[in-house]
Amino acid sequence: MAGRPTVRSRRLGAALKKYRLVAKFDQPQAAEVIANHQARVSRIESGHVVARPIEIRVLLAAYGMDDPEVCGRLEKLAKDANRRGWWHEYAERLRPDYVDHITLESDATHVRDWHPAIVPGLLQTPAYAEAVMRSGPMSLTPERREFLVQVRMRRQVKVAESGTVREFIIWEPVVVHPMSSAEVHREQLAALLEAGETENVTIRVLPFSAAVLAGTTGFAAFSFGAEPTAEAVTVEHLGGTLVLEEPEDVAPYEHTFDLLRSAAMTPEESALNIRNALRSVDGH
Structure with missing residues (x-):
């Protein structure tokens, strides 16, 4: 693979690096395991080269990682590293960082989303x-x-079809105060209520009283295995989307989401809050 690493090849490389460090191997030792040069290990771990399945199996065995689920997941990442997703037809008109976000979203088993200013996309x-x-x-x-x-809208359809577990936290002012016309706000609130009744979707409202937490920058956290532990995070800013994949960069966002969830209303309380806001849109 030449050129810019894909988000999948970076995830594969990062995972192999993590297991190498846990096993206390350095890159030259890893290179000996696959009978290749240190440069190849370096390029695999940076995502510039995609490891072959046999290399993944041999490296994981050397690192003492014998979980077949882990091996299978990394081999699938290697297979899919350069695979074209549904978004390929749009890719030429999208920023590369937005394509990375869509790829993470498409691959994720769990998506957790917090946005303090608007309804999540x-x-x-x-x-x-x-x-x-x-x-x-x-x-x-x-x-x-x-x-x-x-x-x-295509993203919404594809994520729903995939069965991805989605959890959203929305600040109460977003629910109560129309961002646009009353008609648009009414339709959006009704859509939130409908989405909250969908399997695999949880919506929580963060109350006005949690204003300090609400100052946290919006972000989305992605997990790719059976457990909802965050493995990647995207943060939107005026210049685009920042993709974070290193564990030390991801961990603070996972902790922040836990804090937001603890301070938020229950899903049932949140639905009631949204329903009350819907009733009051036109003063009824």
Whole structure:
């Protein structure tokens, strides 16, 4: 593989590096295991080269990692490293970092999403998404907005089809105060209630009283195994999307989400909060 590493090849490389460090192997020793040069191990771990299945099996065996599920998952990552996803038809018109986000989202078994200012993208209605883009700081043409809304709706469909477990935390002002027109807000609140009744989806509302926590930057955390332990995080900023994959970078976000969840309403309380907000949209 040449050029820019894919998010999957980076995940594969990072996993192999993690197991190497746990086993207290250095790169020259790992190179001896696969009868190759240290440069290849380095490029595998950086994601610039995709390890072959036999290399993955031999390295994991040398590192003392004999869990067949781990081996199978890493071999699948290697197989899929350069595979084109459903988003390929849109890729030329999307930023590479946004493509990375979609790839993580597509591969994840668990997605946890917190956004203090707006409804998370995976829950937005088309009208709400268009309103967010229209009123945001970036100047987008109507055609560009329409295209990005289309991609966002496709993301929602694909994640729902995959059975990914999704957990969302939304700050109460987002629920109570219309970001756009009453009609758009009403439709969005109804969509939240419907989504909250969907299997594998949990929605929690963070109350006004948790304002200090609500100052936390929005982010999405992704897990790829049976357990919901975060393995990658994306953080949106004005210049694009920051992708974090190193354990020491991911850990603070996982801790923050736990704090937000503890301070948030229960799913049942959250549904009642959203239902009350829906009733009051037009003063009823």
